Amino acid sequence: MAGRLEGKVAIVTGGASGIGRASAELFAEEGANVVVADLRDGTETVAAVRGRGREAVFIETDTSDEAACETLAKDAEAAFGGIDVLVAAAGISNWRYLDPEGLAPHEEPDPTATYLLNAPVEAWQKVLDVNLTGVMLSARAVARRMVAAGNGGAIVNLASIMAKVPLQGVGPYCVSKAGVWMLTKVLALELAPHGIRVNAIGPGFIETPMTAGIDEADTGAWAMRLTPMHRMGRPDEVARTVLFLACGDSSFYTGAMLHPHGGVFTD
Template sequence: MAGALRDRVAVITGGAGGIGRATAVRFAEEGADIVIGDLAPGDETVALVEKAGRRAHYVRTDTTSEADCDALVAAAVAEFGRVDVGVASAGISSAATAAERQARVESDAGHVVNVSTDAFRRVMDVNVIGVLQTDRALARQMLAQGDGGSIINIASTAGKIPLAGASPYCVSKAGVWMLTKVMALELATTGIRVNAVGPGYTTTPMWDVPEDSPAHRQAMSITPMGRNGTPDEQAAACLFLASAESSFMTGQILHPAGGQFTD
């Protein structure tokens, strides 16, 4: 797919690391200029995009702020003149630290009957409201341009597989998947395509549990290929959905997930 995004402009939230960073680099390798929105510093991603021969711009963005999402897209237009592709990759697995998440997997502390409403709400705010506000800002700009575009939401297999102790994450990712389908239907006649990538367990800062841990063993028990995915593998799925290779696809979800769904 060499040059699949030549001279396109892509906005990527969560682009400072993980799947977002890998997607930014892959898109740049395929010819796109990149605008990175993240709360974390984006210097490293900017450098990687520029190393790939394309331009990059970082905007500090809290996707739970509608004003920040609108400002991110406005900055992309000011910097590069338009927006062709958007990837809503910003997300969190829980409001807990990595150590707290591991402890909750090994107990019932994260079960619905015990999880705090504030913790549940925080995940929903980032993973659902943040994606909504990102997608809306992208779609409004694409509608104004009048020549279509591609919006890609990062969901998860957890949106379809209930995981004990992870109710906020599972529910939020199911929400992302339904939001994707509704927006795809609403925008189908405009040339704006809305699809999702639903990763399985992927080696990122979000999934940082030791291989000898109960959490990792449980994850591999439902992953037939028996390994974690990589951010680059998720980025490849995003590239397909961003490119003309998927021009007749909208309202769909791809699962680079090591065989978690084989039906």
């Protein structure tokens, strides 16, 4: 049986790790060739895609850089002759998330703290640059080429439950993800006439390097209190939602956000 992305070309930003990597692997199983875009080395994901019998290339990309996003889209098109799908999964949880000395502040947030009043403005700016501006820049670089090619396409943006649920201590992240949610709706509106569907995913707490500090039984008890299913999700569980929104099974979805989140109340 043909895969659900047979013969398609997908760019996955943040494809070196976590949800992006799981999506790239599942896409390969469903017949897609994959362009892995990341700040960090994505060659392991490339090997995983090739191990599934599909072609892949790694393009080192900082998605918060406009020129880098243009180069990514141009080089992806040159490598595979077109782009059918973009998964925008590159993201950071806090401004120092990818620093070698970075912090992973996953302790229970202090209910009396006023993080947003005291956080340095660079912390706010960095998270917005990567999580919101980066999604806009990668989406539009790819969408321009999709529009020019005239074959339609699908864009899947990684937002979060925190697009809808405020959480103390991670204000910039929440605001960035709320922005991704509105960006998704605006792009869906503008790109619908071109046959390009744009949807978002708002996962709950998923086991990836980003949540490495959260332990279901201990440090993450606060996160599990928000999660009726009382466990972390797995990257492959999110990847199946990404696949749904990337392929024809979701042909009448655009401007929507789906929530693989174990029941966190977002409405």
